Amino acid sequence: MASGTLAKPQLPGLLAKRLxxxxxxxxxxSLGVSALYKFGVVEPRKKAYADFYRxxxxxxxxxxxxxxGVFKSAK
Structure with a gap:
């Protein structure tokens, strides 16, 4: 058996520190995900639209x- 005492856990302020x-x-x-979405989805989509409408x-x-024959009223 160990004769030393165990260290007391840090309870006051533990939640604030972890939070x-x-x-x-x-x-x-969140910054990383938003940057990946911008450069992985938004920019290629904007480029595709620009290329199409050019x-x-x-x-x-x-x-x-x-x-x-798609339109019924325009002949």
């Missing part, structure tokens, strides 16, 4: 749909 560590960690993780001719598209 501070977790808040900082959550902030860092050469898009709405009248040509309308005429193709009209000839295909």
């Amino acid at each position: 501070q560590i977790h808040i900082v960690g959550a902030f860092i993780v 050469n898009y001719d709405c009248m040509k598209d309308f005429e193709e749909m009209r000839k295909a």
Whole structure:
């Protein structure tokens, strides 16, 4: 048997200390996730839309749909 005494656990202020560590960690993780979403989803989507509308001719598209019979009122 060990004759030494056990150290007392730190109870006062333990919650505040752990909460501070977790808040900082959550902030860092949220910044990382938002940066990944911006550069992994938003920027490629904006580029795809810009590339599509760069050469898009709405009248040509309308005429193709009209000839295909998509519109009932436009002949």
